[in-house]
Amino acid sequence: MGSGLPVYSPMLAQLGTMPEPDDCYAHEMKWDGVRALAYIEGGRLRLISRNAKDITAAYPETLGLARAVGGHDLVLDGEIVAFDERGRPSFEALQPRMHQRHEVKIAQLMTTVPVTFLLFDVLHVNAASSIAMPYTARRGLLEQLVERGAHWDVPPYYRDGGVHALAESRRLGFEGVVAKRLTSPYRPGRRSPDWVKVKNFRTQEVVVGGWKPGEGRRRGMIGSLLVGVYDQGRFRYAGSVGTGFTEATLRDLAERLASLERDTPPYDEEPPREEARGAHWVEPVLVGEVQYAEWTGEHRLRHPSWRGIREDKAPEEVTREE
Known part of the structure; x- marks a missing residue:
């Protein structure tokens, strides 16, 4: 220094x-x-x-x-x-x-x-x-x-x-x-x-573990991100984020995630089958931030909206903010 x-x-x-x-x-x-x-x-x-x-x-x-x-x-x-x-x-x-x-x-x-x-x-x-x-x-x-x-x-x-x-x-x-x-x-x-x-509003850092293809206007692009947080060293699924993106953001995310593809979910517990269907899994290294309404009883983010990438945070630092 x-x-x-x-x-x-x-x-x-x-x-x-x-x-x-x-x-x-x-x-x-x-x-x-x-x-x-x-x-x-x-x-x-x-x-x-x-x-x-x-x-x-x-x-x-x-x-x-x-x-x-x-x-x-x-x-x-x-x-x-x-x-x-x-x-x-x-x-x-x-x-x-x-x-x-x-x-x-x-x-x-x-x-x-x-x-x-x-x-x-x-x-x-x-x-x-x-x-x-x-x-x-x-x-x-x-x-x-x-x-x-x-x-x-x-x-x-x-x-x-x-x-x-x-x-x-x-x-x-x-x-x-x-x-x-x-x-x-x-x-x-x-x-x-x-x-x-x-x-004044709730935000949570998340780690991207996968994504699902878009439909309609988003056909050919990312439709939603599947995200998680760390809990006592375990990477837990926290839900999907499908709002808050611009087209430029989606293109940038697709480029970043392309090189991180893997065959299996990165979470320490399997995501729900209906949410995992058709998903592309990635190594859990990309950190972002969402705004959300609340945490559900199933440890899922309710109504999360994407705010942006956080390059200043390491994935293992991302834990649930109470």
């Missing part, structure tokens, strides 16, 4: 309800993007994803951040976000940026789908780690260190109550909020109750 800066893993939040008492927590908007740690050293920036991949090349408009930190060497935490036409963070809008590494195409996408790196924590400053500092001190330090730019920002957080913050996130059409205990240190690589994500 460079000669002076240690390697960190991002701290993770638990899914839950709004923690109390209110005055013990700050509340940040939950940005619907891709998590990234920024390593700034010697005036150069490297972006590292949650699963430790170098994603710097995908987001050239963020490179100027390295010149906006007063010459310090830093490790910063944040989310890379694309906004829709209404100004809301959009995971769907970000999809073409996440997968692209071709310089010319990236240059075109920077115009049509610009991104913003929203920073919310600082882990290291020059020769010193800051992870033991309380949240409020780290946020104050972050705001002092980073000069805002066209493609990076330190968004405000709420100190006037979680109910108000959640209502504001709903009004703005955001995914929800993250409540962070004011006194909490940064715990690299850990999912801690000091950070609680509270969602």
Whole structure:
């Protein structure tokens, strides 16, 4: 990562309800993007994803951040976000940026789908780690260190109550909020109750285990994806997803899944016969995200809708979010 800066893993939040008492927590908007740690050293920036991949090349408009930190060497935490036409963070809008590494195409996408790196924590400053500092001190330090730019920002957080913050996130059409205990240190690589994500709608990461051919307008394309999640090391079938796709998404998925074909279902338990009939099975390596209504008693997703591929997550990390 460079000669002076240690390697960190991002701290993770638990899914839950709004923690109390209110005055013990700050509340940040939950940005619907891709998590990234920024390593700034010697005036150069490297972006590292949650699963430790170098994603710097995908987001050239963020490179100027390295010149906006007063010459310090830093490790910063944040989310890379694309906004829709209404100004809301959009995971769907970000999809073409996440997968692209071709310089010319990236240059075109920077115009049509610009991104913003929203920073919310600082882990290291020059020769010193800051992870033991309380949240409020780290946020104050972050705001002092980073000069805002066209493609990076330190968004405000709420100190006037979680109910108000959640209502504001709903009004703005955001995914929800993250409540962070004011006194909490940064715990690299850990999912801690000091950070609680509270969602306005339910999302679930899934691993694709197969697909079924489409009919009617989708004849010759993928009709639905058969997905699963890991449960105590076992890969369990979680249902089929047939909505939320654009034609471009379906073409991209078909291309990705073609090389992953296998003869048998990858699940540790057989899917229902009627849902497995006519299915094409694939190695369970492609991770995506769905929005859904609820989990059924049979451990199936009810009314899931595809949101996009998650290249920042490993399949074995995908467990059911309660």
